[in-house]
Amino acid sequence: MARRTFIGGVAGGVALFLWGTVSHMLLPLGTAGISTISNEEAVLAAMRQNIQAPGLYFFPGMDMSRTLTADERRAWAQKYEQGPAGILVYRPRGGRPMSAVLLLTELASNIAAALVAAWLFATASPLLTSLGSRVLFVALFGLIGGLDIHVSYWNWYGFPATYTLAAMLDGFIGFTVVGVVFHFVIRKHVLVVRA
Numbered sequence: 001m002a003r004r005t006f007i008g009g010v011a012g013g014v015a016l017f018l019w020g021t022v023s024h025m026l027l028p029l030g031t032a033g034i035s036t037i038s039n040e041e042a043v044l045a046a047m048r049q050n051i052q053a054p055g056l057y058f059f060p061g062m063d064m065s066r067t068l069t070a071d072e073r074r075a076w077a078q079k080y081e082q083g084p085a086g087i088l089v090y091r092p093r094g095g096r097p098m099s100a101v102l103l104l105t106e107l108a109s110n111i112a113a114a115l116v117a118a119w120l121f122a123t124a125s126p127l128l129t130s131l132g133s134r135v136l137f138v139a140l141f142g143l144i145g146g147l148d149i150h151v152s153y154w155n156w157y158g159f160p161a162t163y164t165l166a167a168m169l170d171g172f173i174g175f176t177v178v179g180v181v182f183h184f185v186i187r188k189h190v191l192v193v194r195a
Contacts (some may be wrong), residue, residue, distance in 0.1 A: 008040040008185035010180040012138075013111025018139035019174045020106065026097030029170045033163025048092065087157050114178055117141050121182045131183055138179030 024030030036042050051057070060079040062068065068076070096102075117138055121128075128134040146168030154164040 004124040004186055005118045008114035008182050009114055010111055011185050012114035012118060012181045015177050015181045016114055016174050017107045019144040019177045022168045025193040029166045032159035032166030052092060054091045057090055059086060101165060117178060122131055125187055134183045134187055135176055135179035138182055139172055142175030146171045
């Protein structure tokens with residue numbers, strides 16, 4: 001059973017990767033809620049001049065290397081309330097948007113996630129008596145990630161609601177596909193072993 005669980009996990013990860021290709025390249029889920037910056041060239045020129053190091057930036061900035069005084073915290077909160085406020089993932093040198101390294105990293109992370117889900121699926125398999133319960137069991141993994149991560153990003157960092165809902169739907173559908181793969185690769189084997 002461990003071998004089939006591993007095979008199912010790898011197959012599920014590949015299926016998740018293929019779903020991601022469809023959802024981001026053929027469907028609008030991958031771009032939902034993402035906007036472009038008006039007057040982008042002027043903004044990018046200012047960024048090139050003022051931000052040299054790659055990183056995750058939160059603005060307005062706060063010196064996290066020390067404990068702020070009450071006055072400093074109030075001043076920061078006032079700047080935050082006045083805006084603009086946000087987060088920025090920044091790479092000053094850019095890079096290839098669809099490089100082999102990025103694609104292989106995505107595939108590896110999809111396989112790793114599906115392997116964890118496969119182990120949980122195989123463990124719970126005796127309790128899952130129908131195709132619907134098996135697929136829903138795995139599909140909920142995608143929803144858990146969305147509720148925990150994407151809703152937090154919407155709540156704390158102001159990610160657009162459209163982006164949040166699309167990302168959650170993408171995860172739910174992706175793991176639904178994984179659940180179907182598990183049904184045919186892992187659960188079928190479990191039934192054969194017990195017959």
